[in-house]
Amino acid sequence: MNGTRKNFFADRDIQVILGTLLRVGVIASMSVVLVGGFLYLLANHAAPIDYRTFNPNKSGLSSIASIFVGLRELDPKAIIQFGTLLLIFTPVARVVFSIFSFLIERDYLYVLIGSFVLLVILYSLSDKLVG
């Protein structure tokens, strides 16, 4: 009985931290996107758009490395893309955090399951999947 009680409280704490983590991630990434978007409109507002046909090389910001290069030059598009990257990594950070919390609870089955999910995401990070 005592054991389940303890677990219950640990779970509640973890849920509060998880919620905060997600909220902070969304707010931080959206702020970066807003700043980038403002600078982007300032520089390009009169330019014509061209999204009629898909061109994989158009934005030039299709790898994490290229986003960081653009970020150093304060390229507005790279700033937006960096915000998007932060947003993508918010749920990934959530998975990492869950793995640690399962580890604290000594629930090794779920440490394994969480690590597997993380592995799938990390595998998609490698460029191998895009032909």
Added chain:
Amino acid sequence: MSVLLFTIIVLAGAFLAGLVGSLTGLGGGVIIIPLLTLVLGVDIHYAIGASIVSVIATSSGSAAAYVKEGITNIRIGMFLEVATTISAVIGAVLTVYLNPGFIAVVFGLILLFSAAMMVIKKVDRSDNDTSGKLALFFKLNGTYPTAHGPKNYAVHRVVGGFVMMFFAGIISGLLGIGSGALKVIAMDNIMRIPFKVSTTTSNFMMGVTAAASAIVYLHRGQIDPGIAMPVTIGVLSGATIGSKILVRTNTDKLKVVFAVVVTFLALQMIYNGLSGKL
């Protein structure tokens, strides 16, 4: 069209999509993709890339609130994410080999299905009967808080739910949407998880599922900052306001009206896909 005008139109459209999407439970992606492709002539690959980013934003934003209330079942979420992340990556890899017309037709069919699911009355089949060995082994059974204290529930047919989730993940990765309607089938109808738990847990999972395919899209150049920016900001702000007014609005009529609009969009997508206009 200039960048400024395009941004304003997409921002307004995405705001509406997020607002109505959260009021009806359908999600923003299913509306923003037809808007971008049918109305603004954007290539469907760009539309999918922008939509998946907005899925991550709305899912993470609302999951933050639900998780704190202790309704979300984190183990069910993590367990089913094994299925959805693998299949979402597969879907995202597949999408580039498919003809845009074909994607549009599949999208239209999923839209029709989602519209039907939205108006059909849902029946809560959850119970606390003995569940199968798998649910016990994976510790999926749980409790959720009610006004009368915590309520227990048992999870059924784990394998069937897992397979259905795999399918939902493929559709999510293929079309850049949360595919909430399919996840509801898996969790409510097959696994018999109570509504409150299934909606919040499915929403909780959506972020990770979408992140897996978003990375593939990013590498492929499908996430263009000029489209992703207004779509994400618009959908997220619309969904946030929507969730605030949801508590004090009766959405039954809105759902019927919206189902008609979505059906119309779906037929338009299918027609344009078949006639090769997309």
